[in-house]
Structures are given as structure tokens and as C-alpha cells.
Amino acid sequence: MGNLRIIARLDIKGPNLIKGIHLEGLRVIGPPSEYALRYYKQGADELIYMDCVASLYGRNHLADIVRTATKDIFVPITVGGGIRSVEDALDLLRAGADKVAVNTAATSNPELLSELAERFGSQCLVLSIEAKQVGVDKWEAYIENGRERTGLDVIEWVERGVELGAGEILLTSVDREGTRQGFDYNLIRLVSDAISVPVIASGGMGRPEDIVPAVCQGHADAVAIADLLHYKRATIGEVREVAKREGFTVRTYG
């Protein structure tokens, strides 16, 4: 495998960086730009911005935030939330995003994935999955920031999404998100092993050591971290140290 990527995830609501538990109880953390710059300086390999009320308004608020961010942040940026069309994606890419992430609109209109992949290439297209466990080794895909069910089985849906052109999966465990209980490596492994494209594990990272089972048992290609960083319980550098100690290959930084 390539380098293990350590990604800072910023969930955005209106003008604010926010953080919840199980994607609920969204606490205002602070101004996104301040936190993004800090994570860039700490050596994040990538940033993910997710607008979690975009689907509510039917539009994306992130273009301005991304435009500001790209002035002093020089790592790949993935942007998601409320992307419904090729034009929506184009706006974000023009604003400086390197990849776009799609969830809600793709579940009701899967062809959106192939349209985006044909236009911009799969390397640019992330399928975002909010996975809620509904049985033994069984997860349902949720939308709208973990509020609505779709009836879609997560494994079947990612397989379909990859066929349609998704080049990467952002896999969020709703059950673990914000809980600091560690990643659901069982979920990550079942998704990773079902498809050939990279999987970003998200949800549950409570301490730097939590990356170990996500990679070893879960076969994650990247980890997205929010709570741990926002509440300043660890830095990207500390996570990188654990990765190195475990013998994972990571980007050389600094």
C-alpha cells in the first residue's frame, strides 16, 4: 500500500466549525480557517471540509471557506456537502478544492457519480458514506448528517458507487462518531476488502493509538480525525509518531 494518510476533518455549519456525537448535538468549536491552518502546520496530509447543513438549504456554503483556505494551505482539500450536480462540483473545484465528496444526492441519483467521474476523473470523486450498524456485520447508509435512513446496504452501495466511478470512500461510522471509542475496524475491513479504491476511516478516534487497528485490522488507507484534534487532545504530529513507531509508511514531514 501507499503512504498512510493522516487527514484532518472539519465539519462546517454556517460560518462555524462544529463537532457532534453520533453527528448530533453539534457544538460550535470556532472559526474553520484558524483550525484548518493549525492542522496544515501540524503536518496534515489532507483536509476534509464537510458542510453538514448544505442538504438542508439545498446549496453549499463552502466555496468561500475553501477559497480562503487555499491561500495558505497547500495540501489536498476534499469538500463535501450539498453537491447535487456537475456545476456544484465545478464551483468547489474552481474555488480550490482538489476532490469533491458526495453522499445525499448520490443515494437518490447514483448517475451523478458517473457524471462527475466522467467530467473530472475518479481521482477527484469521493463517495461519502454515513454507516449506521443495523445488525451483525450489516450497516445501513444514512444521509443528511446521520439523520435520515436510505435503506441502502453499505457494502452493496460502496460496490455500486465504485462501479459508477467513485475513486475513494470516506467511511464515517455514525455509531462511533464523536464517541472517542476507537474506529469500527470491522466495518472498515468489510468495506476495504469489498472494493479496490482507497478507504478513509472516520469516526471514533479517541487517541493516537487508535489508528493501529484501523490500519492493521481494518485495512484503512487513511484516517480522518476531528474530535481528537478540535479538542486539542493530540496533534497530527503525535498521530504521525504512532504511525511511524508501528512501521506504517507515512509522508515525511518537516
Add this chain to the structure above:
Amino acid sequence: MKRDVIGQYKLPVEVRFCSRCTVSNQRPRISFDENGVCSACNFSDSKKNGINWESRHKELEVLCDKHRKNNGEYDVIVPCSGGKDGSYVAHQLKYEYGMNPLTVTWAPLKATQIGRQNLDAFIASGFDHVLGTPNTEIARKLANLSFRHLGDPFQPFIYGQSNFPLHMAVKYKVPLIMYGENGEVEYGGDMKNAYRPTRDIQDHDKHYFSGMPPEFWQEHGISLKDLYPFMAPGFKEIKSNKTEIHFYSYYKYWDPQENFYYCKENTGFTPNPERSQGTYSKYASLDDEIDGFHYYLAYIKFGLGRATSDSAHEIRDEKITRAEGAALVKRYDHEFPSRYYDIFLEYCDITDAEVHDVIDSWRSDHLWHKVDGEWTLKHAVWYESDQPK
């Protein structure tokens, strides 16, 4: 039949929305100041600026010292469903203030799985607990009657929620009852208790029972003995017990979202797997399959549904902006609680046609009109004309 909603709830005829949140002057007992700001928003300002929380904390210590028994007996009754608010209060009193609470729950009309799971997790986190469950047949009859007569199937629950803790206080000789928030001041209503920690038992009929106490239903063929569990203990018994009802929100800054964080950490609380119908939240009021109809009828009577209450509080708590609140109201307030509709029909022993007759009887002309054959609100916080300039 058409109900006189304006007369019954003393509503202003001209609808106005608060200039800061999503609530309107149609919420019973709410008041607006000369700047068009509602009493709940003004109260929220004083929570942030006017109130000295350090001295309130000391008042709470004094109250606890006065009631603490140290002889093994219970010294405070905490009404608690296992949700985030009551659990927070109980946990604080026991583990921060060294009280010995008896936690009490009046059973939901029809408990949800997640509600019961949360109650069990709460008890397992270290509490003595009593569950009061009335005869289901009678609760169903009362739900049917109160839906038909008051436009609210939830009344039997509200009776018990208010009166069961009083019974427990009298029975266990515990004078102190500690509720969570004072809904009247936090969500808009009568401000008389805003700046004092207690409430009067006499207010129950007016604030919680729409002027109709449990005894009223004798007129509809329910016997006194069947009504007994829903009724308050005798006033004399309440008095001789020196019963005091206090609100924790008087002593501590009340922020429902922070209660969620507290209970996630301390009492094993888990939010709903999906949002409740009629609103966007996953963590509030999730223990009863019937309560969605309580909120829906409030939407019909006052044009104010569940998303309005939730978003208004979150605006005051500075979690969301007014524009976001209005978008949430637009999206969710009108949503019919279809998920539990069949259960509701069966529980209340009522037909779909009857339900819609009741609903339509509560649509007041000053709030509703038909547009292209569809019932439509005349005023909504998200209509441009209602936006503040």
C-alpha cells in the same frame, strides 16, 4: 365543528414572529416586548448576562444542605425519563452535591425501544428508581378522550408527569422535588416563575392541564378510582409534607445540548438512530411513540411545531442562526408523524377519518387557509414578509 382556538388559549389575532428566534406570539402565555422580542429570548439574555451563576450555585448548596438527610432516606425526588435532561439533574445532585435522590418516571404512553434502553442505562449508572405505570386501558381511554376534547392525546401522560412525583414525595416523605428546566420561561410562557426557583402546585391546572384536571374526565364515564393514579395527592398531604417543587434551570445555566454531552459521558445516554419526525433532532423527546401527535397538534393549533421549539431554543443558545432556524422550521415543522400513525390509531382506538376531523376542527381561521385545496399556514417564520427588516 370548529374550535375557538383564539378564545380558548387567549391568542392574539394578529400573528407576529419574534425578531430573534422562530417562535410567534401564538405560543400560549408568551409575551413580546416593544422591540418584538419574545419573553424566552429576553430571558435567555438574562441567563447570559444578568444572572450571577456563582451565587445561584451557592443557593443550590444551601437548598441541598437544608434537605440532605444523612440517615439513609431519600432527600430529593428527581422526575426523570432516562432522557438527557432529568438524567443530568439526577446525576449532578447525587454525584456533585452528595444528595440521595429517588428518581421517578411516569411511564410513557407507548415506550420506544431507545427510550427504554436509555432508562435502563440511566438506572444502571447508579440510581434508585421507581416507575409509575397506570392501567393501560384507562390511559388509552384518556388518550382518546383528551385527543377528541382537547386536541392532545398526550394529556394522560402530562397528568402523571406532573402528579406522580408529588405522590412519590408524599409517600417517601421527601419535601424536595427537583425538575429540569422551567419550560414556561425557557420556551416562552408565564414569566412569573422566571426569577424564583419554585413553582406553585396551583399552576398545574393552568399551565399543564389546559384547565382540565384528571377529575374532569368523570363526566365522560371514567371512575374516580381509575383516575386516581393520574390525580395529584390531596392538597393537605402535599402541604403537610412541606413539598417544594424546584427547577434545576434556576440554579444552573440550562443548555439542552450540553446535557446531551453530560449524559453521553455519565449516564449511558444514546440518541435516536434517526431524527424524530416534525424536527431535526435525534436527542430530544424520544421515549414515546405517541408524543409526535402532541407536537403535531400544537402545530395545527398555534402554527408552531416541534422544529419551531427546538430551533428557537438553539438560536437562543447560539447553536444556530435565525436563518438556519427558519430553514429548519420550513423543512420539518409540518411533517406528520406517520412513522407511528398506525400505532397511534390503535392505541387511541380511533379511525383515520376521525383523526382528521379532530385536526381540522383545531385549524383556526386566523392561522390557516386553503391554497389549491391544501391547508396552508397564513403566517410562517420562513415567509419573506415575516422576516424582520
